Amino acid sequence: MAPALVWLTALMVVPCALVLALAFFRRGIYGGIDYSFTLENFGLVFDPLYAGIFLNSARIAGTATLIAVVIGYAAAYAIAAAPRRWQPVFLFFAVLPFWSNYLIRTYAWIVLLNREGLITQLLRWFGYTGEPPSMLYTEGAVIAGLVYNYLPFVILACYAPLSRLNPELAEASRDLGASATTTFRRVILPLTVPGIAAGAVFVFVLSIGNFVTPALLGGGRFQMIGNLVYDQFLTANDWPFGAALAMALIAIMLLVLMAQALAANRASGHTVQSGGDTDG
Amino acid sequence: MSEPRTLLAIDKVSKNFGWVRAVDGVSLDIRENEFFALLGPSGCGKTTLLRMLAGFETPNDGRILLDGRDIARIPPNKRPVNLMFQSYALFPHMSVRANVSYGLEMERLPASEIRSRVDAILATTELVAFADRKPEQLSGGQKQRVALARALVKRPRLLLLDEPLGALDKKLRGAMQLELKRLQHEVGITFVIVTHDQEESLVMADRMAVLKDGRLLQCDTPHAIYEHPADRFVADFIGVMNFVPGKAGADGVVAANGARISGKVPATLTTGASAVASVRPERIRLFPSVETTNRTAGTVEALAYQGLDLQLHVRTPLSPKPFLVRVTADAADRRPVSSGDQVELGWDAADVRIFAE
Numbered sequence: 001m002a003p004a005l006v007w008l009t010a011l012m013v014v015p016c017a018l019v020l021a022l023a024f025f026r027r028g029i030y031g032g033i034d035y036s037f038t039l040e041n042f043g044l045v046f047d048p049l050y051a052g053i054f055l056n057s058a059r060i061a062g063t064a065t066l067i068a069v070v071i072g073y074a075a076a077y078a079i080a081a082a083p084r085r086w087q088p089v090f091l092f093f094a095v096l097p098f099w100s101n102y103l104i105r106t107y108a109w110i111v112l113l114n115r116e117g118l119i120t121q122l123l124r125w126f127g128y129t130g131e132p133p134s135m136l137y138t139e140g141a142v143i144a145g146l147v148y149n150y151l152p153f154v155i156l157a158c159y160a161p162l163s164r165l166n167p168e169l170a171e172a173s174r175d176l177g178a179s180a181t182t183t184f185r186r187v188i189l190p191l192t193v194p195g196i197a198a199g200a201v202f203v204f205v206l207s208i209g210n211f212v213t214p215a216l217l218g219g220g221r222f223q224m225i226g227n228l229v230y231d232q233f234l235t236a237n238d239w240p241f242g243a244a245l246a247m248a249l250i251a252i253m254l255l256v257l258m259a260q261a262l263a264a265n266r267a268s269g270h271t272v273q274s275g276g277d278t279d280g
Numbered sequence: 281m282s283e284p285r286t287l288l289a290i291d292k293v294s295k296n297f298g299w300v301r302a303v304d305g306v307s308l309d310i311r312e313n314e315f316f317a318l319l320g321p322s323g324c325g326k327t328t329l330l331r332m333l334a335g336f337e338t339p340n341d342g343r344i345l346l347d348g349r350d351i352a353r354i355p356p357n358k359r360p361v362n363l364m365f366q367s368y369a370l371f372p373h374m375s376v377r378a379n380v381s382y383g384l385e386m387e388r389l390p391a392s393e394i395r396s397r398v399d400a401i402l403a404t405t406e407l408v409a410f411a412d413r414k415p416e417q418l419s420g421g422q423k424q425r426v427a428l429a430r431a432l433v434k435r436p437r438l439l440l441l442d443e444p445l446g447a448l449d450k451k452l453r454g455a456m457q458l459e460l461k462r463l464q465h466e467v468g469i470t471f472v473i474v475t476h477d478q479e480e481s482l483v484m485a486d487r488m489a490v491l492k493d494g495r496l497l498q499c500d501t502p503h504a505i506y507e508h509p510a511d512r513f514v515a516d517f518i519g520v521m522n523f524v525p526g527k528a529g530a531d532g533v534v535a536a537n538g539a540r541i542s543g544k545v546p547a548t549l550t551t552g553a554s555a556v557a558s559v560r561p562e563r564i565r566l567f568p569s570v571e572t573t574n575r576t577a578g579t580v581e582a583l584a585y586q587g588l589d590l591q592l593h594v595r596t597p598l599s600p601k602p603f604l605v606r607v608t609a610d611a612a613d614r615r616p617v618s619s620g621d622q623v624e625l626g627w628d629a630a631d632v633r634i635f636a637e
Contacts, residue, residue: 171336172369174356176434177386186382190373 016250022243031237041244050228054248057224060139060214061207064146068203069196071147072154076195079155080162091159095152102149106216109145110136113217137219145213150203157199161192194267201260205253225249284311287470288333288438293342293352294494295328302328304494305342310438310472315464317481318474320491321517326474329491330440333472334363346437357386362436366443368427370415376426377402377411383434397433404466405429421452428460432467441473445480457483478518482506490514512635515558522564524557524598525637533557533634537597542573543632554637559627561591561606567615568626575626578603580619592617594625 023041026034044050079090097105112118113136120132135141165188173183211226220227225245232242288310295303303325310316318326331337332344335356344352351359362383371379377398384394402408405425415423424444431439444460445453461484464471475481481488482502489499490510498510509515516523526535528549532542533556541557549555559574568575578596590612593602605625607617617623 166367166369168365168367168369169371171356172363172365172371172430173382174336175334175363176383176430177357178382179357182386187371 019243019246022240023247025240027238027240033239038240041241042248044241045244045248050245053223053228054225054252057208057226058252060142060224061146061204061210064143064150064207065200065203067143068147068151068154069158069200072151072199073158073192073196075151076155076158076162079159080165087163091156094155097148098152102212103216105149106145106213109141109148109217113141113144136217139218141217142214142224145217146203146207146210149213150206153202153206154196154199157202158192158195161195162188165191194264197260197263201256205256208252209249284314286310287312287314287347288472289343289345289348290329290333291343291345293329293332293339293344295325295332295337296340297328301494303332303339306491306494306496307342308489308496308499310470311487312470313468314470315461315484315486316470316472317485317488318472318491319478319481319488319517320476322476323493324491325494326476326491327442328494330363330442330472330474333438334361334440335359360437361440362431362434362438363440363442364427364431364444366446368415368423368447370423370426370430372415375412375414376407376418379415379426380430380433383430387434401429401433404463405432420448421456424448424456428463432463432469435467436469438470438472441471443475444473445475445477453480460484482518490517492517509633509635512556512558512637515633515635520561520604521558522561522599522603523601526555526557527551528553528555528634532629532632535598539576539598541598541632542629543634544629545634546636549634549636556635556637558633558635559631561604563631564603564605564625564627566592566605566607566611566617567624572626573629574632575624577622577624580617580621580623583617583619592623594623596625 022033024037024039026036026038026040028034045054075094079087079094082090110117114120115132115134115136117136119135123133169187169191170183173187174180178186208224209226210224211230214224214227215230218224226249229242229245229249232238232245236242286309290306290308290310292305292307293303294301294305306325306329318329320326328337332339332352335351335354335358339352342352343350346359346361351361356363371382374382380398380401381394384397389397399408402411405428407422407425407429410418410422410426415426418426424447428444441460445456448456457480460471460473473481473484485502487499487501488505490497490505492513498505498514500508505514506519509518509521512523515521524533524535524541526533526541528545528551529540530551531545532540533545534540535557543557545555565572576596576598578594580592581595581602582593584591584593587609589609590607592605592607594605595602603625
């Protein structure tokens with residue numbers, strides 16, 4: 001316990017406290033920090049310009065989460081339904097992208113979505129002759145990149161409860177007169193909501209703070225909070241405001257995590273019907 | 281009494297899993313309001329047969345007629361048949377009441393009717409006090425009753441029970457056997473139970489079928505099967521049996537040591553073929569009268585006191601295995617025996633069953 005606490009303090013609490021402290025100072029006239037107390041930075045976070053970026057980030061992260069959950073749940077369902085001995089193989093392939101670097105995986109999407117990229121070439125091969133579709137540097141590209149990168153989390157999170165589900169429960173539901181859809185809606189889905197919630201929170205939290213994917217696939221045209229924080233620290237040289245933005249981001253993430261923990265608690269306290277819906 | 285009506289006719293049904301023939305040309309009739317048992321060792325195909333009746337497996341061959349209609353290809357949610365699962369398969373996220381109501385909600389019955397029918401079945405199964413509990417808050421016996429209530433509330437034409445007492449401890453099992461029989465009588469629904477426990481089916485079933493390697497060996501009342509087993513396997517599987525191996529003669533079996541066991545030889549057995557003579561432990565008398573047809577001397581090897589009666593292991597020259605003899609406590613008191621004693625055993629020719637080896 002004690003070594004873990006030291007570790008946590010040194011690597012998490014102290015840096016966070018430093019950033020938090022930074023947020024209460026003023027920006028120096030020529031950059032740098034003017035060590036006088038202010039709450040201005042937090043006021044600025046709620047400025048419509050920046051609040052809009054927060055909302056936009058939440059919307060993009062929410063859309064990515066929704067898509068990742070639908071695809072990830074379906075994939076996990078298919079894996080859990082496969083013969084037992086094949087399941088580890090399929091899971092291995094599902095998490096295989098994790099073995100490569102996040103940046104490289106994101107660059108791969110540039111190759112794919114480029115004006116004369118693989119998708120355009122594929123279309124040409126099928127006889128398409130018009131203008132190449134503009135796919136890169138769109139919001140869609142950012143969402144695709146986020147979904148792709150965080151999908152394995154959802155698959156793993158959903159696979160766990162799905163594989164543990166007694167197959168006789170679905171059979172019992174069918175036996176009692178329920179169709180396959182009703183069985184899914186009333187038995188399988190409610191019993192696997194904790195997995196969905198855990199996967200969704202992963203994707204949402206990692207997406208809303210992401211800056212690599214919007215920078216590379218959004219081409220700088222689609223600002224998310226992560227880019228904004230990055231810009232404040234490295235371009236605008238306004239560390240105190242960057243720190244305030246980072247704190248606001250952390251606050252949002254904590255709220256989402258707490259909501260999920262509460263929902264999970266309620267679920268294990270026997271009311272599984274309502275799940276932790278964490279879409280932004 | 282009128283001839284009981286056939287409810288379910290299983291007609292030359294077969295089922296293959298890959299190369300394995302799990303059920304092989306089984307035909308049997310189950311009658312209206314009957315308590316029927318499918319009995320056999322594990323892997324005999326009884327569960328596969330049950331799953332075909334429930335609709336979870338489709339036979340490769342043959343027909344399953346319920347009230348004269350072939351249901352072999354009708355999905356499980358469209359059959360008037362319900363299955364009580366071995367694991368009970370109660371929905372863990374629903375209360376007892378919600379579990380029991382589920383099947384009626386699927387029939388889209390009015391809420392008031394669902395309520396009254398659920399209340400009635402909860403009363404019958406003595407679950408009223410537990411209606412708001414979750415399955416995880418119930419004991420094994422209570423879970424079993426919920427599973428039963430959930431299936432019975434649908435008023436199926438046929439209720440299938442897969443090893444319904446397998447998860448209960450021995451004492452509770454005995455009580456539940458009688459409880460199930462009482463319930464079946466009360467609700468007037470045909471029960472088909474799958475079990476590997478021959479004692480259980482002897483106690484509960486009106487009629488039973490013995491299966492082995494996917495084939496039907498015998499289908500009859502427990503009494504008829506116990507007294508007149510169709511073959512050596514059934515004789516051995518149902519109850520306890522003493523076997524004397526030897527060769528078939530004209531009116532009995534000649535044991536390896538030359539002794540002759542008199543009994544009725546089945547017509548299919550030719551003289552000189554390998555055969556076994558068999559006799560139930562309770563048909564053997566200790567110190568028989570001189571006119572008893574079959575007699576042998578032996579040495580008592582062990583005694584097992586079982587309350588009501590005494591079980592003796594007696595080593596005889598007739599067979600490599602010791603004979604099991606059941607003596608009432610009363611008889612044992614009159615003429616006490618102990619381990620190592622020389623005794624004489626005797627049984628009538630009418631109690632001998634002879635089978636091909």
